[in-house]
Amino acid sequence: MGPLVPEVIGNELNFVVALFVGIAFGFVLEQAGFSTSKKLVGLFYGYDFTVLRVFFTGGVTAIIGVVALNHFGLIDISLVYVNPTFLWSALVGGVIMGLGFVIGGYCPGTSVCAAAIGKIDAMYFVGGSFIGVLLFAEGYPLFEGLYKAANWGNIKIFEPLGMSQSLFAFLLVAMAVGAFWVVTMIETKVNGKPNPELNSKPLYVGLTAVALLIGLSAFAMPDRKEAFLAQANNASGESTVDVKIMTSDELAFRLIDNDQDLQLFDFRNQKDFNTLSLPKSVHYTLENIFEKDAHKFLTLKHAKNVFISDDEVLAEKAVSLAIKLGYRDIYVLRGGLNQFKSDILNFRMPEGAIARSEKDTYRFRSEACKIIPQLIEENRLKQSAGGEKKAKKRVLGGC
Amino acid sequence: MNDTKYMNPYLAGFFLGLVLLATIYITGRGLGASGAVKSGVVAAVQSVAPSHTANTHFYQEYAEEHPGNPLKNWLVFEVIGVVIGAFISGLISNRLKFTLEHSAKIKRQTRIAGAIVGGLLFGFGAQLGRGCTSGAALSGMAVLSFGGIITMLAIFGGAYAFAYFLRKLWL
Numbered sequence: 001m002g003p004l005v006p007e008v009i010g011n012e013l014n015f016v017v018a019l020f021v022g023i024a025f026g027f028v029l030e031q032a033g034f035s036t037s038k039k040l041v042g043l044f045y046g047y048d049f050t051v052l053r054v055f056f057t058g059g060v061t062a063i064i065g066v067v068a069l070n071h072f073g074l075i076d077i078s079l080v081y082v083n084p085t086f087l088w089s090a091l092v093g094g095v096i097m098g099l100g101f102v103i104g105g106y107c108p109g110t111s112v113c114a115a116a117i118g119k120i121d122a123m124y125f126v127g128g129s130f131i132g133v134l135l136f137a138e139g140y141p142l143f144e145g146l147y148k149a150a151n152w153g154n155i156k157i158f159e160p161l162g163m164s165q166s167l168f169a170f171l172l173v174a175m176a177v178g179a180f181w182v183v184t185m186i187e188t189k190v191n192g193k194p195n196p197e198l199n200s201k202p203l204y205v206g207l208t209a210v211a212l213l214i215g216l217s218a219f220a221m222p223d224r225k226e227a228f229l230a231q232a233n234n235a236s237g238e239s240t241v242d243v244k245i246m247t248s249d250e251l252a253f254r255l256i257d258n259d260q261d262l263q264l265f266d267f268r269n270q271k272d273f274n275t276l277s278l279p280k281s282v283h284y285t286l287e288n289i290f291e292k293d294a295h296k297f298l299t300l301k302h303a304k305n306v307f308i309s310d311d312e313v314l315a316e317k318a319v320s321l322a323i324k325l326g327y328r329d330i331y332v333l334r335g336g337l338n339q340f341k342s343d344i345l346n347f348r349m350p351e352g353a354i355a356r357s358e359k360d361t362y363r364f365r366s367e368a369c370k371i372i373p374q375l376i377e378e379n380r381l382k383q384s385a386g387g388e389k390k391a392k393k394r395v396l397g398g399c
Numbered sequence: 400m401n402d403t404k405y406m407n408p409y410l411a412g413f414f415l416g417l418v419l420l421a422t423i424y425i426t427g428r429g430l431g432a433s434g435a436v437k438s439g440v441v442a443a444v445q446s447v448a449p450s451h452t453a454n455t456h457f458y459q460e461y462a463e464e465h466p467g468n469p470l471k472n473w474l475v476f477e478v479i480g481v482v483i484g485a486f487i488s489g490l491i492s493n494r495l496k497f498t499l500e501h502s503a504k505i506k507r508q509t510r511i512a513g514a515i516v517g518g519l520l521f522g523f524g525a526q527l528g529r530g531c532t533s534g535a536a537l538s539g540m541a542v543l544s545f546g547g548i549i550t551m552l553a554i555f556g557g558a559y560a561f562a563y564f565l566r567k568l569w570l
Binding site for chain 1: 405406407408409411412413414415416417418419420421422423424425426427428429430431432433436437439440441443444455456457458471473474476477478479480481482483484485486487488489492494495496497498499500501510511513514515516517518519520521522523524525526527528529530531532533534535536537538539540541542543544545546547548549550551552553554555556557558559560561562565566568569570
């Protein structure tokens with residue numbers, strides 16, 4: 001499951017990846033003609049829309065690709081860097097960059113590209129950008145207010161617009177294709193003649209159709225998490241899958257036995273988890289099951305995975321979700337932690353006659369109710385001292 | 400090879416999208432450019448005036464977010480790659496040449512001044528906007544980031560708004 005960094009590809013190797021990514025990026029930009037300011041500013045004067053074509057085709061390809069990777073569970077989208085939104089600095093910074101674009105004729109990436117093939121103007125542009133960053137750094141106290149104002153977090157574009165990811169992705173593809181046709185007409189008008197390289201109409205009608213079809217495919221690939229969570233929440237009550245059950249006694253036995261294969265996933269809320277949590281347990285939410293971390297734990301060989309909630313309902317929901325995501329062999333604690341408490345932790349020897357068949361069970365429980373609280377206490381001390389905290393690390397990206 | 404024609408823009412865009420997608424899949428982050436300039440500036444100031452960087456707010460925040468050598472940064476390696484990739488492309492398409500490109504109606508000095516001022520504004524704006532056309536606009540669009548997309552709209556909207564007044568530089 002992606003991203004491959006840092007587990008599959010280490011942080012050091014990632015620098016090598018960066019180099020190769022850069023080579024591919026630079027190569028494509030140069031081949032597309034982004035190494036000449038004349039072509040770049042053509043966008044703003046209507047005589048050459050190459051930038052728009054390359055930029056939007058690239059953007060749309062990547063969007064559909066990310067939607068597909070997410071839909072098929074090939075990438076943990078919660079680990080992917082989503083540029084944070086600081087409304088005012090984004091707008092003001094953007095307009096300043098726009099002004100720099102028309103005055104300088106490049107943007108930072110393209111200027112590096114152009115400088116690499118010998119464009120002297122681009123070298124001056126790169127020099128200028130160093131000065132610009134230095135000015136920002138030195139004057140930072142003046143701009144810090146604007147820089148940090150209106151922090152909306154890592155939100156996605158379709159959220160404030162109130163539409164689904166699929167609809168937005170489709171609209172964007174449709175918009176891009178529409179823009180391609182319009183700018184081709186503008187280009188023809190401004191230049192007085194059609195672009196000889198782009199005048200094969202049947203080819204472009206075909207490509208338009210293909211692009212729209214790919215755009216439509218976004219509807220067949222809804223956000224996996226949202227769709228599955230909605231299903232899981234609707235299907236409350238009777239569970240459709242037969243779930244494996246672990247009894248309180250078995251769990252207690254495995255805890256006392258210090259079973260190394262036991263992994264407990266606690267779906268209660270964080271507060272209850274902090275108050276009382278079993279050894280070998282981690283706090284989980286339904287969302288966590290979609291993440292790469294879950295993939296790592298739930299696919300471990302020989303592991304006894306047990307989902308726990310107060311009763312069985314939430315844990316069963318979580319198991320059915322996990323089964324949909326392709327995980328197998330997950331147990332639900334019968335009666336949840338409530339029953340575990342009454343069976344084991346708060347065990348009282350029943351009064352009166354005890355059936356012979358239950359005698360061993362009760363003897364076990366009366367022992368377990370002494371040992372397990374100690375284990376819980378030891379675990380609590382260990383946790384607060386060592387801090388085996390499950391910190392989620394989102395990749396740091398951006399410029 | 401002796402071919403100075405550019406690639407079909409849609410094909411180039413498709414490849415650009417694949418590069419970006421592969422980057423996201425492998426590393427969990429997108430492409431960028433101006434971040435490398437920032438690393439360069441921080442490293443330069445650090446070596447010239449170490450006491451200054453230790454006492455100035457901006458560099459302190461940078462050091463907090465990026466511990467270690469500022470040049471040992473993903474984007475620095477990526478931009479070194481861009482230089483190599485663009486050079487290879489220029490080589491095979493026969494476009495390697497030292498030139499100062501400018502409109503016939505303006506002087507060389509005007510173009511140089513424009514490039515420096517434009518670079519300065521872009522570098523400054525990219526700090527404020529947390530990324531440039533690559534890091535904020537393109538990579539932000541790929542992950543449907545709200546911030547990335549409004550930055551993109553502001554860049555291109557701003558450029559169109561100013562284009563008319565600066566037409567003498569280009570046309």
